[in-house]
Amino acid sequence: MAKKKVMTSGGVEVRQKPLGLRIWNNRGYYIMFIPVLVFLLIMHYWPMLGVRYAFYDYKPVGTPTPVGFAHFQKMFSTPAFWTAFWNTLELSIANLLLTNVAAVVVSIFLNEMKNLFAKKTLQTIIYLPHFMSWAVVASIFSLFLSPSSTGMVNGILRDWGILGEADKNIYFLANTSWWRPIYWFIQVWKETGWGTIIYLATLSGINPELYEAADIDGASRMQKIRFVTLPALANTIITVLILNLAKVMNLFESVFVLYNNAVYEVSDVIATYIYRQTFAIALPNYGYSTAVGLFRSLVGCVLVLACNQASKKVRGRGIV
Amino acid sequence: MKKKALSLLLASTMVVSLAACGGKSDAPASDTTDNSNSTATDNSSTTTPAADTNTNTEAPADTASGEKADYHEVLKDGITIVVDGTLTASADNGQADFEKQWEEAVGIDLTIQQLDHSGYQDAVGRLFAGGDYPDAMIMAAGMFKQYAPTGLLWDLSDAYANAEFQNRITLTAINENLKDKDGHLYGFAPAYGNGCVTYVKKAWLDAVGIDASSIKTYDDYYNMLKAFHDGDPDGNGVDGDTYGVIAAGFLGNEAPYINYLPEFWQGAYPALYQKDGKWVDGFQEDATKEALLRLQQAYADGAIDPETLTASTKIAREKWFSNDQKGSAGVFTYWAGTWYQNLTDNLIKNEVNEELVQLPPIKEITDTFGGYLNREAPVWVIIDQGDPVRNQAVFDALFDTMLDGDVVQTLWVYGAEDVHWSTKAEEFTTNAGTDKEKSYSYADGEFHMKPSPNDPNTLWKKNHLDSALVISPLTNGFTAESDLMAEGNKFFTENCVDAPSTPVSETYTNESGTIYDAKLAVVTAVVVDGGDVDAAMQTYVDTVGSIVDQCLAELNQ
Structure with a gap:
C-alpha cells in the first residue's frame, strides 16, 4: 500500500505509514488502552441506549410502550418546565460570572500580599468552604437565615434597628426576592477560593520583568494591576469562562439543598424538575424524565459546540 | 468532509451520553413467563417483576390442592425486604439482633434494606429505577393505591384467606377494605393506620x-x-x-x-x-x-x-x-x-x-x-416475581409468621429478646445522676422493656407493630404498653374517624x-x-x- 502524503504545519511533505502498520508498530500502547476502551464502552456508551425511553412510556412496572414525541409535547407545553429551563440558564450564568469575578479579585489581592504566612493562611481559609458538602452548607445557612426568633441574621437586623417592632422576620430562603441573591452569595462564598487556584498559577507565571519595567515607567500599584496583571490574566479568564459555560445545564446539588416549594418560581432548575418528576411521585414515568434529560443534553451540547467555536477564535484551538 | 462527519458523530454521541443519565438501561420483562426463574435475592438481576398479574392471581397449584409448599425449601436463598423507619429496630438500634432472631425463628435468611423514612417514596423510586426489587416491602397507603393496579404486586387474597393467623384476627375490616372491587388484595395491613x-x-x-x-x-x-x-x-x-x-x-x-x-x-x-x-x-x-x-x-x-x-x-x-x-x-x-x-x-x-x-x-x-x-393503614406488599409458589412462600414466611401470636410476632411488636426486651431478672437506671433518674427492677420471668440500644436513658417502646393497633393480638401474654401509650391509644380511639x-x-x-x-x-x-x-x-x-x-x-x- 502506498504511503499517504501529509503536509506538516511547517510546510514539509511527509509520507505516513498505513494505519494497520502504525497500530502494529504501537501495539503495546493499544493493548494498554484496551481496559480504558472497555471501561468507556461499558460505562459511557452502553447506558446511551437508555435515551430511547424518551420516546416511551416507561414506569417502574410494566412493559415500555412507544409514545412517539408525546413526552416532548407535554414538556414544551408545561409552564413549570420552561420556568426551570430559564432558571437554569439565569442561575448558572450568573454563578459563573460572579464566582469568576470574585476569584479574579481575590487572586489579585492574594498576589499583592507580601507577607507569605498571611497569604498562605488566607488562601487556606478561603479554600475551606469548597470542601464542605452542600448539605452541610445548606444546614448552616438555613440556621443563620431562619425566620424564627432563633435566626441569627434576623436577630442582627432587629438589633441594628433595620427590622422594627412591627416588622416580621425575613424568611430569606422562602422569599422569591431574596432567594437568588442569597444563593449567589453562598456560591461565591463556597467556590471563590477554589476558583483562585488557576488564576494564582497564571499570576505566578507572569514575567517579573514586566513589573520591573512598569516600576521604571513610574506605574502605581493599581496601574500595574491594570496594565500588567489583568492583561496577563485575560486569556485564562476567557478560557475558564468558556470551559465552564459548557457545564451550565448541570446545576443540581446546590439548588436542591437550598430551594423549597415557596421559591420554585425563581429556583427550580431542570435537574431539580427532573428529580421531582422522577422521585417525588409514587409511580414515576421515566420516559418523561428521560425526555427532559435529553433536551437538557441537547442544550448542553449546543453550548459545548458554541464554546468550542469561541475557544478556537480566542485561543486558536478548540476544547473538544 | 470526513472530519465534519466525525465531528457530527462525536457531537451526537455527546448528546446521548449526557442524556443517558436520565434514562434507565435495564429492559423490563415483557411478560411473566420471562421472569419465572428470577429469584428475589438476586438484586443484580435486570429483570422486572411481572407486569401482567393475570397469570399470577391464581393460588399456586399446590396451595389449591390444599398442600402448601414448604417455604424453607422454596426460599433456600432467603428473602429481601425493604422497610421504612417504622421498623424501629434500625441498624444502630439492634436490627442485627432482630434479624438474627427472626432467621432463627423462621428458618430462612432475611435481608433488610431500610430506607430513609422521610424520603421513602423517593428512595423506592430510585431502587426500582435501578432494577432492584425486593420480595416484600412496606408501602404507605397513597403509594400502595398507585402501585396496586400496576401488576407489580402479587394478589394475596387467597393466601390471606388461608393464612394461619385468620383464626386469631380480631379486626378483620381493615384488610377486607383493602380489596379492590374484584376482590383482589394486593397489600396486607397487619395493624391499623393510627393518626x-x-x-x-x-x-x-x-x-x-x-x-x-x-x-x-x-x-x-x-x-x-x-x-x-x-x-x-x-x-x-x-x-x-x-x-x-x-x-x-x-x-x-x-x-x-x-x-x-x-x-x-x-x-x-x-x-x-x-x-x-x-x-x-x-x-x-x-x-x-x-x-x-x-x-x-x-x-x-x-x-x-x-x-x-x-x-x-x-x-x-x-x-x-x-x-x-x-x-x-x-x-x-x-x-x-x-x-x-x-x-x-x-x-x-x-x-x-x-x-x-x-x-x-x-x-x-x-x-x-x-x-x-x-389514616389509611400502611401495608406490606409482595413484589410479584412471576412465580406463585415463591410468592406464597414469601407470604407464609413473612406475613403469616408476623402474626403468629408468639415468637415472631413478638419480634415485630417488641424487637429482639434480651436486646430490646427481656424476661430475665435485672435492674437498671435511666438518666443516672440527674433529677430525672429512674431505677427499674424486674423479677425473673417478668416481661419488660430494656433501655434502647442507641439511647440507654430511654426505655425501648416498640418495634414495627404497635401492640395496640395490631389486628391480631399476641397470645403469649407479653405486654409492655406504658401508661402514657395506653392513655394515648385510648384517647385517639375515642376521638378518631377514618380518613x-x-x-x-x-x-x-x-x-x-x-x-x-x-x-x-x-x-x-x-x-x-x-x-x-x-x-x-x-x-x-x-x-x-x-x-x-x-x-x-x-x-x-
Whole structure:
C-alpha cells in the first residue's frame, strides 16, 4: 500500500505509514488502552441506549410502550418546565460570572500580599468552604437565615434597628426576592477560593520583568494591576469562562439543598424538575424524565459546540 | 468532509451520553413467563417483576390442592425486604439482633434494606429505577393505591384467606377494605393506620393562665396560640420569641394531608375525595379557601412558627422538644399512642417540663369530620416475581409468621429478646445522676422493656407493630404498653374517624407531583405571602385545572 502524503504545519511533505502498520508498530500502547476502551464502552456508551425511553412510556412496572414525541409535547407545553429551563440558564450564568469575578479579585489581592504566612493562611481559609458538602452548607445557612426568633441574621437586623417592632422576620430562603441573591452569595462564598487556584498559577507565571519595567515607567500599584496583571490574566479568564459555560445545564446539588416549594418560581432548575418528576411521585414515568434529560443534553451540547467555536477564535484551538 | 462527519458523530454521541443519565438501561420483562426463574435475592438481576398479574392471581397449584409448599425449601436463598423507619429496630438500634432472631425463628435468611423514612417514596423510586426489587416491602397507603393496579404486586387474597393467623384476627375490616372491587388484595395491613392528636405543653398553658379543658372551639384554640406567641410561656423573660404551633408543612404530601394542622383545616379536605358517592377536588372548595385564610392570619400573627413552611417532621419535633425553648412552640400535632410516650421522653431528655395535654378535637372538627383522622393503614406488599409458589412462600414466611401470636410476632411488636426486651431478672437506671433518674427492677420471668440500644436513658417502646393497633393480638401474654401509650391509644380511639380514601387513576398517578406543586404554590401565595385566596386558586385552576378534571373524569367513570 502506498504511503499517504501529509503536509506538516511547517510546510514539509511527509509520507505516513498505513494505519494497520502504525497500530502494529504501537501495539503495546493499544493493548494498554484496551481496559480504558472497555471501561468507556461499558460505562459511557452502553447506558446511551437508555435515551430511547424518551420516546416511551416507561414506569417502574410494566412493559415500555412507544409514545412517539408525546413526552416532548407535554414538556414544551408545561409552564413549570420552561420556568426551570430559564432558571437554569439565569442561575448558572450568573454563578459563573460572579464566582469568576470574585476569584479574579481575590487572586489579585492574594498576589499583592507580601507577607507569605498571611497569604498562605488566607488562601487556606478561603479554600475551606469548597470542601464542605452542600448539605452541610445548606444546614448552616438555613440556621443563620431562619425566620424564627432563633435566626441569627434576623436577630442582627432587629438589633441594628433595620427590622422594627412591627416588622416580621425575613424568611430569606422562602422569599422569591431574596432567594437568588442569597444563593449567589453562598456560591461565591463556597467556590471563590477554589476558583483562585488557576488564576494564582497564571499570576505566578507572569514575567517579573514586566513589573520591573512598569516600576521604571513610574506605574502605581493599581496601574500595574491594570496594565500588567489583568492583561496577563485575560486569556485564562476567557478560557475558564468558556470551559465552564459548557457545564451550565448541570446545576443540581446546590439548588436542591437550598430551594423549597415557596421559591420554585425563581429556583427550580431542570435537574431539580427532573428529580421531582422522577422521585417525588409514587409511580414515576421515566420516559418523561428521560425526555427532559435529553433536551437538557441537547442544550448542553449546543453550548459545548458554541464554546468550542469561541475557544478556537480566542485561543486558536478548540476544547473538544 | 470526513472530519465534519466525525465531528457530527462525536457531537451526537455527546448528546446521548449526557442524556443517558436520565434514562434507565435495564429492559423490563415483557411478560411473566420471562421472569419465572428470577429469584428475589438476586438484586443484580435486570429483570422486572411481572407486569401482567393475570397469570399470577391464581393460588399456586399446590396451595389449591390444599398442600402448601414448604417455604424453607422454596426460599433456600432467603428473602429481601425493604422497610421504612417504622421498623424501629434500625441498624444502630439492634436490627442485627432482630434479624438474627427472626432467621432463627423462621428458618430462612432475611435481608433488610431500610430506607430513609422521610424520603421513602423517593428512595423506592430510585431502587426500582435501578432494577432492584425486593420480595416484600412496606408501602404507605397513597403509594400502595398507585402501585396496586400496576401488576407489580402479587394478589394475596387467597393466601390471606388461608393464612394461619385468620383464626386469631380480631379486626378483620381493615384488610377486607383493602380489596379492590374484584376482590383482589394486593397489600396486607397487619395493624391499623393510627393518626395524629394535638399535644399541648402543660407548663406553657399554666404560664399563660389557660385551662386546657376550656379549649373547645377554634377561637379558644387560636387564643391559646396567640397567648403562646405574645406572652412568655418559656419563662425566659422575653415576650414574643415563642410560637403557638409548629408543623412539618402546612399541607402534607401523604394522605390524609391535613393531619398536622387539623384545627386550621377543620372540615376541609384539600385533595381528591369522594363526596356523596362522587369524586370531587376538595382543594377548590370553599372550606379549603377558609382554611387557607385561617392559616394566613395565624402566620401573620406569629401563631404559627414560620419555619412550618419548610420544616421536615424531624426538624419540627426536635425544635418542639429542644432544650432551649426559645423559638419553640407550645402545640404540636403528632402521632398518637407511642409518640405520646416518645415526645414525653424527649422532653425529659432535654430537661424540659414533660407534662403534656392531649387536646380533644375542637368543635369545628367534630362538627365536620367527627374527629381526628385515622389514616389509611400502611401495608406490606409482595413484589410479584412471576412465580406463585415463591410468592406464597414469601407470604407464609413473612406475613403469616408476623402474626403468629408468639415468637415472631413478638419480634415485630417488641424487637429482639434480651436486646430490646427481656424476661430475665435485672435492674437498671435511666438518666443516672440527674433529677430525672429512674431505677427499674424486674423479677425473673417478668416481661419488660430494656433501655434502647442507641439511647440507654430511654426505655425501648416498640418495634414495627404497635401492640395496640395490631389486628391480631399476641397470645403469649407479653405486654409492655406504658401508661402514657395506653392513655394515648385510648384517647385517639375515642376521638378518631377514618380518613377519606385515596384516589386511584392513571392521570392522577402520572400527575400527582404536578398537582401537589400547584397546591403548594397556592398555600405559599396565600399563607406566607399574604396573597388573595381567589387569585391564587385561579392560578391553580389555570395551571392544573384540566389535569384535575381529567382525574375526576377517570375516577367518576
